[in-house]
Structure formats: structure tokens, C-alpha cells
Amino acid sequence: MRRRHPVFVCLVLALALVAAASEATGVSAHDAWVRETPPGMTIMAGYMELRNNTSQPQVLVAASSSGFETVTIHRTIVKDGMAGMVHASQIELPPSANLSFAPGGYHLMLMNPKRTLRAGDRVDINLEFRSGLRLPVSFEVRQ
Numbered sequence: 260m261r262r263r264h265p266v267f268v269c270l271v272l273a274l275a276l277v278a279a280a281s282e283a284t285g286v287s288a289h290d291a292w293v294r295e296t297p298p299g300m301t302i303m304a305g306y307m308e309l310r311n312n313t314s315q316p317q318v319l320v321a322a323s324s325s326g327f328e329t330v331t332i333h334r335t336i337v338k339d340g341m342a343g344m345v346h347a348s349q350i351e352l353p354p355s356a357n358l359s360f361a362p363g364g365y366h367l368m369l370m371n372p373k374r375t376l377r378a379g380d381r382v383d384i385n386l387e388f389r390s391g392l393r394l395p396v397s398f399e400v401r402q
């Protein structure tokens with residue numbers, strides 16, 4: 260009787276699990292981080308890479324966290340040579356596309372953290388999409 264190699268079986272299982280996870284979530288987040296701020300600062304910014312794994316556009320409409328008083332979606336823009344921030348009420352991710360939240364562009368504006376967050380800490384933020392999809396994301400605090 261022939262036996263399949265155990266490593267092969269594990270690999271197939273792992274791939275099946277990965278496929279199931281992305282199928283279930285539809286949108287995935289990678290490299291999510293919050294910039295550490297000096298003591299006393301009550302505004303923080305969150306960054307990440309979003310990936311739409313579905314064949315439909317996905318529209319990010321809100322974000323929330325029990326770790327902050329408010330979470331809003333912002334975009335940094337430069338107007339007349341001055342950098343400012345505007346509220347982004349929604350952001351569309353085309354099918355199979357990536358969207359970067361990065362310094363100088365889209366970011367999550369995190370107001371009044373409920374506890375002091377230091378580099379190495381983690382904080383959960385929930386992303387909400389118009390389709391009803393909810394994506395919990397664990398952000399790492401970094402310097």
C-alpha cells in the first residue's frame with residue numbers, strides 16, 4: 260500500500276485552510292501598524308495594506324475600536340503647498356486590488372486611546388464594508 264508523504268498532506272491541508280480563510284473574509288489586511296506617539300499625545304494614526312480578494316468592489320465605510328474614543332478614515336492631501344487632512348467617508352477597493360494606508364496618504368485617525376500604547380503593543384480595529392463585511396484587524400504599535 261502506498262502512503263502519501265506526511266509533509267505533502269500537511270501542505271495540502273494548509274493551502275485548503277488559507278483558501279477557506281480568504282474566501283470567508285473577502286478582504287484581508289496586512290502589515291497593520293499604529294505609530295507610537297510621545298506621552299500626552301491623544302491622536303494616533305494607523306496604517307495597513309488592504310487586499311480585496313473578491314470579484315466585487317468592496318467599499319470601506321467605517322472603522323471602530325474599543326481601544327479608542329473615535330476612529331475615522333482620513334486622507335492626507337497637499338493643497339497650496341500645505342499638508343492637511345480630509346475625512347474620507349468611503350474608499351472603494353476594486354476587485355482583486357490592493358489599497359495602501361500609508362504616511363502621506365490614507366490613514367485611520369485614532370483619537371483618545373483608552374490606555375497608553377507603546378511600541379510592541381497590539382490594538383484591535385474593526386473595519387466595516389458597505390457589503391456588510393466586517394474585518395477585525397490587529398494593529399502593532401511601532402516607533
Ligand SMILES: [Cu+2]
Nearest residue numbers: 333334344368
Ligand atoms: Cu488624519
